Amino acid sequence: MAAEAVLTFVAEGILNKVLSLAREEFSHAWGFKAELGRLRKSLTDIERFLVDVADQPRDRPESIEKWVKELKDVAHEAEDVLDEFQYEVDRRKVEIQNHMRKKVLNFFSLSNPLAFRLKMAHKIQKINASLVDLKSNASVLGLVSKSKDATPRGNRGERQTNAFIGRDEVTVGRKDDVSKIVTTLTDSKYNQENLAVMAIVGMAGLGKTTLAKSVYNEDSVHKFFQKRIWVCVSNTFDVNLVLLRILEQLNPAKAPSKDNQNALLMFLSEELKDKRYLLVLDDVWNEDSEKWENLMDCLSKLYSTKGSKIVVTTRSSIVASTSEKLLPRHQLRILSVDECWSIMKDKAFSNNSAQIAPEFQTIGREIAENCGGVPLVAKVLGGILATKRRVDEWLSFKDSRIWKNLSKREDRIMSVLRLSFDNLESPSLKQCFAYCSMFKKDFEIRRDNLIQLWMAQGLLHPSSSESKDMEDIGNEYFDILLQSSLFQDATMSDNGIVSKCKMHDLVHDLAELVSKSESLMEDLCGRDNTLEIQHVARVSTSTLEKIPQRSAVKLRSLFSDDGEVPSNILPQFKALRVLNLSNASIEEFPDSIGRLKHLRYLDISETRFKALPSSIGKLYNLQTLKATNCALKEFPKELQNLINLRHIYFDKSVKFPQKLRRLTCLQTLPYFSVGNETGRRIEELAGLKQLKGELIICNLEHVKNGEEAKKAMLVDKTKVHHLTFRWTEGRSTTDNSEEDDDVLDDRSTTNNNEERNVLEGLRPHLELKSLSIENFMGDKFPSWMMSRSLLLNNLNKIQLLGCEKCGGVPPLGHLPNLTELKISRMASLKCIGVEFYGRLSVWASLVELSIENWKNLTSIEIKGGKVSLTSLQRLTIGSCDELSSLHILAALPHQCPSLQEVNISGCPKLALFGVESSSAEEEKEWCISDLRTMTSLRLLRIQSCERLESWVSRMRFPLSLETLSIGGLPNSEILPSLDNLNSLRDLTIISLPNIKYLPTGLQSLPRLNQLHIGPLSEELDSFPNFQVGSLTHLTRLELWGWPKLKSLPQQIQHLTSLTYLGLHQFDGVDTLPEWLANFTSLTYLLIQNCKNLLNLPSVEAMQRLTKLQTLYISGCHPLLKQRCTRDSGTYWPMISHIPDITMAFIFLLACCGVFQDASILFPIGDEYWATNAHFS
Structure with missing residues (x-):
């Protein structure tokens, strides 16, 4: 360094x-x-x-x-x-x-x-x-x-920590590139092949990835390709790993082991069958043509629609020659001086470049000549110039000796990057940047984790004149590196703060360059300068064992990176500040950990450790401890000795030791579980004055009264922004003693009052951003929620879940920043009125509103308030049995222009205009059934809302609709038209016993991917006819029958793109048809509750289903189960090729009663076993 x-x-x-x-x-x-x-x-x-x-x-x-x-x-x-x-x-x-x-x-x-x-x-x-x-x-x-x-440290604060890049540089000098690539990718003359490949080639820093992202997000590309996938390949070109990353983008729930290529291809075929897709492989280095041909061979087996394309970004012309197929190569040009100056001035003047003094313009253009036409260099130079506000500083920079004797563009780029490094204002900030070399290239760096690592290395020391803590300085440093373009690909958190980032490969090279004398990131091969090594990452066990003792005692960082770290060598590393054992293959945590006196950061996440040794209590310098997703059950009691611990991460199932109050430096504490015994009571939180971020307090029923609750002193914890109060679900506010009803009522009232007092005593500070109250059994909310004068005006998220005894809701309508409101399981409340919303404008910022599981709620009225739901995007109303009035429904078309999702279900009494109806209101109902003006609407679900039937039948949907679900409407006889819904991908029409005809337009849904239909009218002798010719993208089909049906609908045999088929309640069907063999792409077949089904298709038909992975048969005739019995069943030869077979059935046990819904699993292996077995 x-x-x-x-x-x-x-x-x-x-x-x-x-x-x-x-x-x-x-x-x-x-x-x-x-x-x-x-x-x-x-x-x-x-x-x-x-x-x-x-x-x-x-x-x-x-x-x-x-x-x-x-x-x-x-x-x-x-x-x-x-x-x-x-x-x-x-x-x-x-x-x-x-x-x-x-x-x-x-x-x-x-x-x-x-x-x-x-x-x-x-x-x-x-x-x-x-x-x-x-x-x-x-x-x-x-x-x-x-x-x-x-520069004095205090000047650090002069930088704007939220001044990020205002617009993407791809708009500077790259519009023609975008247009040309998009035209090529969508040109019909390249659509005759199943797969074509284009390479975008250019030197490092030229903007290949940024250009590819811009192409990827173009509207015309989105419309042309049914699926788009982005995979960063980087240095390691492992075919199976690339396939796995593709599948993770499409459906992460299906991702198998990367070693099972057949399974990967099977699942990819299911996702991409008959779909045109765009795959971007970013940052490819592989020059091995055999590996590339292997990948192309795998992708060619996916049966995708002709016209699928691959875009490869690479620095290497050899890679381009190896990979490109059919499509012309796109060689990325360098930018002009004017284009570079445009990027520089936007960065230097924070996009306010309209009024730049002529002197700066002249000097800036001259400096731009040194960019070499590379956007990355222009960004970095702009970041440097942003710190120089005087003309003489710009002149001095222009005349710097750094520009002399730099003939090669590559040298110029690295020199500019080095100049950006040199321009960092303090040695500690430079060292913080250099430490980032510990991460792999293209690694997503978490802001909080990086700051904790810097802190562990002692790089974040406030001066005696500063009131800031180490984390504050770390956040400033992070923002400076981001503003200097040394960090990129920023990911924003919900609160608008950059929480993750990456480093450009060239910037990572710079970090490695300035830290190479102290860091070891590769296995030793005769290296003789190990005495200087301070930090080690990504090395093998053998390399760790080769480090000489005199070097080992100086080591300050050790990252295991999924490898093995012999526990016997840890004591050698006496100076360690950072020990990252996440994913390490160590079975037992060594007791010798207690000897690492200097250790400040310890990560044991994703390990098999079941216990920590008591010696961990000797790590008095430890600041950060991470133990998530591991086998740990509880922390040792000695954890209370870690008086410098600032951040601890663990799963909620892990038991925390007593006497938490001693950890007075603690800032991060994900959970606190209240107990009855001394050392576990809520007063333990009182001394934790530095807590920040999110805090979940569980088991609040153990707090006796309001005075005890006040001892937590939450009102003083002004840096805790997200707070959850959680009582245990399902508990009773009375015991089970045999006392008369009056006594029990008195006791219940007393307990309810105490819980109300407890919540009163838990009053938070006024700067709180998020509040969740769960399973509260008090009869009223506390005064700090009910009084408008005490409102928490900074709240942006509120959840009230399971507050079943509360008879009223707090006045939340005036909260100016509220974006998310979820209320569920409030059994005692019958009406929500103006006291909830307020009399002024309501919720102008609200994005999501969810009201569910209110047994006795009858109405939600907005009368008396001026509704302003212009920002509302997601509305959910569910399982409110008595709800009859919801005026917000009538406001949907004109008051909620941003609405994207509407879910209304389980509200059988709900009507648009209340219980009483008139012809005038019916006329209004007709008017508001026209939803075509709601151009943002993507999802609409109406389920089990009988009194909305006439509204639903008259609906006219917006063309933007992608998901539509209608069901549980017993009196509906007409379904709305689906004409022109070209964006619809998922359609559900279920439990409509009076429907005899399917909706018009069903046969003309070009993008429909999933279809769920039935049961319909039991008067029908056959399934309603619908044309399937245009449903070429349909991959999932589920049908429900009824007793009169004697066969499956014939038309579905032509849906050969299906990968999933579910058949339910076809009681009149005893034999599956031979045409089932047409579904050659089928991977999952579900047959459920077809009680008379005895026969499968023929051996020949079943064995044509070569891609079938799962066969699940449940609730069918008992003889069918016998015929499918492993080895001995007559149907076994025809289904033995299927990897997973489940037969669920019902039978009687003479001695044990009824064995309900037992499932027998027949895998290909030598064993079988029962699952989902329930006795009654």
């Missing part, structure tokens, strides 16, 4: 530590006061020499480089020594708290071990002597002591 980037910060960091320690128990360490003073003075003097080192050219003499390395080693030794002091300070604190040494008050009292004092004194004297020698050598080498003239 660049010396000036590391060593100045190391010295600065050690100074901060010395000062910090001196303010604590070190004031009593009289034996060290003089030595610590000399150490501080020596480091200050050395820091002045480093200023001179930083001013020298990079090709400085080797003697200076040697001096720098020696200084680095001494500085790290000093850091470790001071860290040991801090460890001892914390150890003594814990001992005092544990009452192990009640009389120990001072750090170095006479009762403390003399050996430790002598050892530390000797180490500090040795370091001071080394620093004296280094100071002397610096003068001999001609280094000059200079005053440090760095």
Whole structure:
């Protein structure tokens, strides 16, 4: 790593530590006061020499480089020594708290071990002597002591942490490229082949990926291809891995092991059968034609529609020659100077480039000549210029020596990137950037995890004049790197903050370059400079074992990266700050972990560890502990000793130890489960004043009263933005003792009042963003929710779930920022009126509204308020048995222009205009049945709402509709037309016992992918006829029959693209037809509750179903089960080729009663077993 980037910060960091320690128990360490003073003075003097080192050219003499390395080693030794002091300070604190040494008050009292004092004194004297020698050598080498003239830390805040790139650079100079590629991909002359390949070729940083993304997201491409898939290939070209990533994009639930190519191809065929798709393979490096041909051979077996295309982005013309097929190569040109300047000025002036002074324009264009036509360089230069606001600074930058002697474009790109690195304002920020080399290329970096890693390395030290904590500085650094274009592909979280990012390959190369002297990211092959290694990632066990002992003791980071880490070598790495064992193949956690005194970050996620050793309680410096998705059941009680722990992640099933209050530095705590015993009560939260982010408090029934609840002091936890209050579901507010009803009612009322008081005492702060209250049994919500004067105006999400005793809802209509509201299971509430919405404009920001499972709710009225639901996108009303009035329905077409999804189900009494109806209202009903103006609507479900039948029958749907589900309407006789619904992909028409005709337009749905129909009118002797000729994309079909039907509908035999077929309740059918063999693409066949079904098709027919993976037969004739019995059944030879066979049946057991819905699974292997077995 660049010396000036590391060593100045190391010295600065050690100074901060010395000062910090001196303010604590070190004031009593009289034996060290003089030595610590000399150490501080020596480091200050050395820091002045480093200023001179930083001013020298990079090709400085080797003697200076040697001096720098020696200084680095001494500085790290000093850091470790001071860290040991801090460890001892914390150890003594814990001992005092544990009452192990009640009389120990001072750090170095006479009762403390003399050996430790002598050892530390000797180490500090040795370091001071080394620093004296280094100071002397610096003068001999001609280094000059200079005053440090760095930008004050306080200026970091002047940068706008939310000033991200305003528009995509692909619009600058790439519109013609986009148009040309889109035209080629959609040109009919290239649609005669099943698969064609285009290569986009260009040097690094030229914008290949950005261009491909722009093409990928073009509307015309979206309309032309039924499926679009994006896979980043990068360095490793594994055919099976590419297939797996394709499948994960299409349907992650189906993804099998990547080693099973047959299964991968089967599932991919199911997803892509008769579909035209676009596959983008980004950043391909493979030049092996055999591997490419293997991939193409696999993709050619998927039976996709002609006209499917692959776009490959690559730097290599050899890759392009290997991969391209039929389509012309697209060679990406460099940008002009004007185009580069356009990108630069947008970045430099935050897109406000309309009023740029002429002087900046002139200088900027000259600087743009140095971009070499590369967009990435233009972005980086723009980021650098954004920090320079004076004309003389731009002139100085233009005339910089960095531009001289750079003839190759590649050299120019790396030099500009290096310039961006050099422009980072502090050595610690440079070191933070360099540390990112620990991640693989194209790795998605999580913001919070990266900051925690930086923190563990000691890179985020606030100055004594700052009130910020380490995480605040880390967030500033992250935003600076993002603004400098050293991070890209930002992913935003729900709260508008960038939560994830990636690094461009060239930027990653730069990070590796500036950190190469300290980092080992590949296996050792005769490397002889391992003494400098500080960080290790992505290496084998054999390489770990090769690291010499004298190097191992200096190691500060170890990432296992899914590999094996021998537990016996961990104690060698005594200086470790970061230990990432996620996915490591270690069965038992070593007790020796307690010896890693410096450890600050430990990740054991995705491991098989069932327990942690008690020695983990000795990791007094630990800041971050991650234990998610692992076999851990509980933390050891010694966890309470980790007094510096700031972030802990674990699954909700893991039991947390008692005395949580001692972890006073804790900021991240996903769950807190309240208990009855001392050390588990809610008051444990009181001391956790630093908590941030999300907090879920469970088992609140263990809180006795409101006064006890107040002890959590949630109102003071202003950095907790997402809060969940959760009582245990299904509990009773009374016990089961045999007492008369009056006594039980009194007790229930008392308990309800106590729960109300508890929630009252849990009042949060006013800045809360998200609130969820679950299974609350109080009869009223607390005053801090019911009073408008106390409203939490910053809330954007509210969930009230299972508050069954509450007789009213809080007034939420005036919350200006509310975007999501979900209310469920409020049995006591009968009406929602104006007190809920308010009398002014209502919910202008609301995006999602969900009201479900209200047994007694009769009406939701908006009368008396001015409705403003212009932002509403998702509306769900479900399982409200008594609901009769919902005025929002009448407002749908004109008051909800942004609505995308409407789900209304299980509301049998619901009508558009209430219980009473008139001819005038029927006329209104007709008018609002026309939904064609709702051009944003994508999904509409109306299920089991009998009184909406006439409205549904008159509906006219918008052309944008993609999913339509109508069912559970017993009196409906007419279904609305489906004409011109060319976007419809999923159609459900079920449980309509009076329907005799299917809707018009069903035969003309070109994109229909899934169809579910029946049962219909039992008067019909045959299934209603519908033409299937145009349903060429249909892959999933489910049909429900009725008693009069003696056969399956004949027309479905022509749906040969089916991959899933479900047949239900065809009681009149005893034999499956021979034409079932036409479904050669079928992978799943479900036959359920066809009680008279005895016979399968012939052997020849069944064996033509070569792709069938699952056969599930349930509730059919018992003889069918016998005929399918493994080996002995007459039908076994015709179905033995099917991997998974399930036969569910009903039979009587003389001694045990009825064995209901038992399932027998017959896999291909040697065993079979019963599943889903239930006795009654």
